[in-house]
Amino acid sequence: MSDDRPTYAELENRVRELERQLEQATGEGSGEGAAHREVEAQLLEWKNRYLAATEASQAILYDWNAATDEVVYGGTPEAVVGYTAEELQGGLANWRDLIHPDDRSLFDAEIARLIKTRSRSDFEYRVRTRDGRVIHVQDRGRFFFDAQGQAQRMIGLVMDVTRRAEAEQQSALLSTIVEQVTDMVIMTDTDFRITYVNEATRRCFGYSDEELLGQTPGLFNAEPLATEIQQEIYEAAAQGKTWTRTLRNRRKDGSIFFNDIAVTPLHDAAGRTVAYASINRDLSERAEAERALRHERDRAQQYLDVAGVMLVAVDVEQRVTLINPRGCEILGYPADEIVGQNWFDRFLPPEVRSS
Numbered sequence: 001m002s003d004d005r006p007t008y009a010e011l012e013n014r015v016r017e018l019e020r021q022l023e024q025a026t027g028e029g030s031g032e033g034a035a036h037r038e039v040e041a042q043l044l045e046w047k048n049r050y051l052a053a054t055e056a057s058q059a060i061l062y063d064w065n066a067a068t069d070e071v072v073y074g075g076t077p078e079a080v081v082g083y084t085a086e087e088l089q090g091g092l093a094n095w096r097d098l099i100h101p102d103d104r105s106l107f108d109a110e111i112a113r114l115i116k117t118r119s120r121s122d123f124e125y126r127v128r129t130r131d132g133r134v135i136h137v138q139d140r141g142r143f144f145f146d147a148q149g150q151a152q153r154m155i156g157l158v159m160d161v162t163r164r165a166e167a168e169q170q171s172a173l174l175s176t177i178v179e180q181v182t183d184m185v186i187m188t189d190t191d192f193r194i195t196y197v198n199e200a201t202r203r204c205f206g207y208s209d210e211e212l213l214g215q216t217p218g219l220f221n222a223e224p225l226a227t228e229i230q231q232e233i234y235e236a237a238a239q240g241k242t243w244t245r246t247l248r249n250r251r252k253d254g255s256i257f258f259n260d261i262a263v264t265p266l267h268d269a270a271g272r273t274v275a276y277a278s279i280n281r282d283l284s285e286r287a288e289a290e291r292a293l294r295h296e297r298d299r300a301q302q303y304l305d306v307a308g309v310m311l312v313a314v315d316v317e318q319r320v321t322l323i324n325p326r327g328c329e330i331l332g333y334p335a336d337e338i339v340g341q342n343w344f345d346r347f348l349p350p351e352v353r354s355s
Helices: 008-028 033-057 077-081 092-096 101-117 162-180 199-205 226-238 284-306 325-331 343-347 350-354
Strands: 059-065 070-075 121-128 134-145 151-160 184-188 194-197 243-250 256-267 273-282 312-314 320-323
Touching: 059 077, 070 077, 070 092, 077 134, 077 151, 101 121, 101 134, 101 151, 134 162, 184 199, 199 273, 226 243, 226 256, 320 325
Parallel strands: none
Antiparallel strands: 059 070, 059 151, 121 134, 134 151, 184 194, 184 273, 243 256, 256 273, 312 320
């Protein structure tokens, strides 16, 4: 079944037009007699049309008489907060009681600001529904003033925007996580133009956002066949595949380093590719650690080579990891036939193993 309710943007357009008509009506008559009755008639008509719009969109229409503190509700308050219009009826305090305690000062400050500046309201806050849920609402409204500049009434619209607010919060949280991870994250559009890089990317490559946005990731590729490799990446990603490899990359200062790269397409709810994400890990520290380990290993081997006795190193699984030339002479095997073997099972006599 199709949803015939107007979108929020469509509702906003209706509201703006109704507000314009109401403002014109209230500006043409502010006294008594026929002119005043005409304004009231137009106001009633405006509210009825506004009510129809809100009922179609599951929103709350409110009309607050600032002089008497009476609030009249319309639309579908029960669908939004779980209370009927009759249950909410009364002073503004009834609605304020539903507002999350942490947001009440914001609400009070906004009401005071609107009266002082005579501007329209458009702000978000949280309210607690009848069943105890906390939802986010957007409040759009405006005050109307008499000839002496005194606030007479405020008419507006409250809509549940919880899904949007939660999506924005989730997006902000994910953005914070991505900014703080140590891996480099690069986002591109479907034309492979960079749209986002995280702090790790900026720090590693030495570029600013302004220098990178709109560029292609090929800017970093320092491989001899960089053009061919980039084309391979683009083709794989465009086919919905994840592309992974270790590549030489170039920083802004010209230095070269090795980088583990994984490029994957991102899809929307309909399965359409909307962007590409590249996760990159700088292997410089690992390469340096491996170089240091090789250096220590080579130095240990040098000590073993000059020793006049057999020297053997075994790991926790009793497998030989190093043996010097004197050891090979004694055992009568070349080093490649000794390293990796279980020292106790292969080279010790049974009577020694059992002792």
